[in-house]
Amino acid sequence: MISRNVLFSAHVALLLMACAAEPPVFVTYEQHGAVGDGKTDDRAAIVAAHADANAKGQPVRARDGATYYMGCDGRAAIVRTDVDFGTAKFVIDDSHVAKRHVKTPAFSIAPDLPPFAVTGIVALAKGQKELGVRLPGRCVVKLTNDRVKRFIRYGSNQNNGSPQQEIVLADGEGRIDAATPLVWDYDVVTAAKAYPIPERTLTVRGGTFTTIANQAESKYNYYLRGIDIHRSNVCVEGLRHLVTGELDHGAPYSGFIRIRDCSDVTVTGCVFTARRTYGTIGSAGRPVKMGSYGITVESAANVRFIGCRQTTDILDGRYWGLFGSNYCRNLLFDDCAFSRFDAHAGVANATIRNSTLGYMGIKAIGFGTLIVENTTVKANGPFIGLRSDYGSSWDGDIVIRNCVYAPYGGKAAETPIILNGSNVGAHDFGYACRMPRRMVIDGLDIDDSACKADKGHVYIFGAFNRNCKGDGVRPYPLTETVTLRNVRIASGRPLKTSPDAERFKDLRIVRE
Numbered sequence: 001m002i003s004r005n006v007l008f009s010a011h012v013a014l015l016l017m018a019c020a021a022e023p024p025v026f027v028t029y030e031q032h033g034a035v036g037d038g039k040t041d042d043r044a045a046i047v048a049a050h051a052d053a054n055a056k057g058q059p060v061r062a063r064d065g066a067t068y069y070m071g072c073d074g075r076a077a078i079v080r081t082d083v084d085f086g087t088a089k090f091v092i093d094d095s096h097v098a099k100r101h102v103k104t105p106a107f108s109i110a111p112d113l114p115p116f117a118v119t120g121i122v123a124l125a126k127g128q129k130e131l132g133v134r135l136p137g138r139c140v141v142k143l144t145n146d147r148v149k150r151f152i153r154y155g156s157n158q159n160n161g162s163p164q165q166e167i168v169l170a171d172g173e174g175r176i177d178a179a180t181p182l183v184w185d186y187d188v189v190t191a192a193k194a195y196p197i198p199e200r201t202l203t204v205r206g207g208t209f210t211t212i213a214n215q216a217e218s219k220y221n222y223y224l225r226g227i228d229i230h231r232s233n234v235c236v237e238g239l240r241h242l243v244t245g246e247l248d249h250g251a252p253y254s255g256f257i258r259i260r261d262c263s264d265v266t267v268t269g270c271v272f273t274a275r276r277t278y279g280t281i282g283s284a285g286r287p288v289k290m291g292s293y294g295i296t297v298e299s300a301a302n303v304r305f306i307g308c309r310q311t312t313d314i315l316d317g318r319y320w321g322l323f324g325s326n327y328c329r330n331l332l333f334d335d336c337a338f339s340r341f342d343a344h345a346g347v348a349n350a351t352i353r354n355s356t357l358g359y360m361g362i363k364a365i366g367f368g369t370l371i372v373e374n375t376t377v378k379a380n381g382p383f384i385g386l387r388s389d390y391g392s393s394w395d396g397d398i399v400i401r402n403c404v405y406a407p408y409g410g411k412a413a414e415t416p417i418i419l420n421g422s423n424v425g426a427h428d429f430g431y432a433c434r435m436p437r438r439m440v441i442d443g444l445d446i447d448d449s450a451c452k453a454d455k456g457h458v459y460i461f462g463a464f465n466r467n468c469k470g471d472g473v474r475p476y477p478l479t480e481t482v483t484l485r486n487v488r489i490a491s492g493r494p495l496k497t498s499p500d501a502e503r504f505k506d507l508r509i510v511r512e
Contacts, residue, residue, distance in 0.1 A: 026061045027053040036066030043070045047077045054080040062088035072101045076108040085207025094214040094225050105228040118192035126185045131174040139194040140263050142167050142299055146190045150430040151345045155389045156282035161430050165327060167299050169263055180301050180329045183348055183367045195261050197232040208240040216251035218278040226256035229265060236267045243273045255296030263301040274312040274319035274339055291320020301329035305336050314339045314358025315378060321360040365390045373401035380409035382420035391433035392421025398436045402443035408450040416448050420462030425473040434477040443486045458489050461498040485512045
């Protein structure tokens with residue numbers, strides 16, 4: 001006789017086998033009418049499939065080998081579940097986008113819970129540890145004082161600045177994460193908005209996306225036609241973005257991937273294509289170069305790019321810089337090869353490591369610590385350039401470790417400079433500008449073999465505000481200490497402080 005235990009075990013085994021044989025449940029585009037032949041407009045089916053998946057809480061899977069053509073009917077596919085694009089291709093046709101649709105992304109990775117206004121915050125002080133209010137859980141909190149203007153831009157693209165703003169991470173008790181401290185004082189908080197942070201990580205994997213470029217005028221009307229990420233805890237893996245159909249003119253793009261109002265986003269193993277540089281007329285009425293970004297990050301914290309590349313040559317100046325950011329905290333490049341890193345309206349803490357940066361190099365202004373390590377910069381400018389249109393200000397420290405600087409063109413080919421910038425002295429940028437308080441250079445090989453002459457010097461600093469004299473000049477504190485260790489120059493040219501040696505005469509240099 002067969003025992004009851006044996007029968008029970010056999011029954012359990014059969015159930016386990018049945019569960020193992022049952023295919024995973026996911027939603028496909030074909031279930032909602034997609035054809036995937038590269039000609040039929042599948043946008044409506046893609047939008048419907050993601051809406052269905054969101055309602056069911058199921059992932060979406062594209063058909064391997066399919067090519068989904070996506071026109072623009074003014075609707076984005078709202079993504080709230082995992083997506084596996086696999087080996088599928090997507091063609092995003094921007095050649096005839098209606099003006100009212102240029103800001104409609106193909107995919108919008110949206111939060112599970114909507115943002116909400118936070119009330120009860122009256123005033124805040126720089127470095128304050130708590131917001132003084134309770135939250136329903138961990139949130140990204142965007143703070144604004146619209147009575148104060150910051151980042152008042154100078155130069156050919158001058159503007160009147162933006163309201164003072166920043167983001168912090170805060171827990172349910174309103175305690176501010178030490179990694180995102182307040183960098184401004186707020187006499188009044190005119191707006192506070194919280195973006196809840198979900199515990200679950202949403203993953204987007206695979207896919208090759210080709211943008212057929214727009215044919216609009218070369219004016220500052222930024223297109224947003226890619227993937228808009230405004231949910232925290234997102235991982236994008238193995239995606240490829242290509243560009244075709246560019247003409248000798250076109251409107252710029254605000255990133256194929258745009259990350260905003262969120263935290264903890266990782267982009268890994270992805271490939272991007274830089275777009276062509278165009279010319280236009282800036283706000284000061286003068287001709288300026290204008291371009292598109294493959295990636296933009298705005299008001300986001302803890303954003304990481306790991307093992308990412310671009311298809312276009314990182315030294316080819318015909319293509320605009322790939323990466324730009326505003327109001328961000330704790331950015332990371334690790335094992336990336338991009339044409340540049342750029343922080344426009346400030347970054348608080350950034351790390352670039354194990355990477356290679358191209359002709360536009362590292363451009364930044366901001367706060368905290370900027371760390372560059374095990375990285376090669378092949379720029380036609382300085383190793384690090386502090387943006388002069390925002391006052392060349394870095395309120396914190398800069399650390400360079402075990403890096404290579406290989407200037408190859410422009411002024412850098414005549415006079416290599418490790419840290420450069422310019423401050424006109426009389427312009428109000430909306431904040432007090434300063435050079436980094438301390439610099440540590442611990443291992444830097446300067447390959448000046450492409451430089452035009454074997455004479456001259458290599459400088460630690462450029463001249464900065466050398467020509468600013470007379471009344472109305474605003475204080476511009478200089479770097480206090482530079483620590484030098486293992487700095488090697490291929491040509492043997494001497495390392496000097498600055499072309500304006502008199503201005504830096506009190507600089508303390510520690511050689512180890």
